[in-house]
Amino acid sequence: MRVATGGCQCGTVRYSVRLMDDEAYLCHCRMCQRATGGVSIAFTLVEVAAVTWTTREPERYRSSPFAQRGFCARCGTPMTYESDGHDMMDLTVGSFDDPSAFRPVAHSGVESWHPQWLDTRGLPTQRTDENERIANRWIETLGRLPH
Template sequence: MREAMTGGCQCGRVRYRILIDDRDAYLCHCRMCQRATGGVSIAFKYARKADVTWERAPERYASSPIAVRGFCAACGTPLTYEAHDSEYLDLTVGSFDDPSGFRPTQHSGAESWHEAWLDTTGLPAERTDQNYRLVQRWMDAIGKFPD
């Protein structure tokens, strides 16, 4: 059954609604995605362009001769990868309002992956609200810790 989901950029300027068929997603490790996001990989949801409704469309950057990348010009959030000759696009999983149900089902661009970043389960973990310095910055700035 198709499911409606929403998402957008960090500042809220660019928003979308999408109908998805499943919660499958993938990680892209290619050098272009690494450079476009500043990360070691990016999580994408592959979807039909026709299933996305933009309340406000993202700006698009011609990142290569074969594709554009959608982003918010105000806050810089990466939102899409869109090949010119495809009816599909990739939406960044992190831009969904609730990305928690997505599951990675494959890797792309494996020639560029950084293996040490693939399994980090043994590393120490800290909740954001347990980081005293960060919490104090928020308290000093707005008097509360954001949701």
């Protein structure tokens, strides 16, 4: 067991969680696609009792008759998927301070997946600091690139 921390983009919602393992999964269902604006979302399943909201809890949106999704009302970061009456919930892998510690072990909602997005290793790559348009915006605004 290890303790991990995370939060939203703006820092309004922060949490710590006791993790039992490093397993995660990708959900491709249409609800997750619409909730995130992406083709899938990475989740890790945790015990509700293992999560401590250290600043404030996320706002929640009832996304179906049996579940709600937690998000930051200030910056919009998606953070949870919570089924009513269960002692387990999903936290978004991207909201962890160190998402690299997780490993994908399954796909869910595959009736809506887009196979062309599953293996993109052959596509050209570029670091953010190598993208002149974006790098220049950071430098103009902050005087430096973000960490």
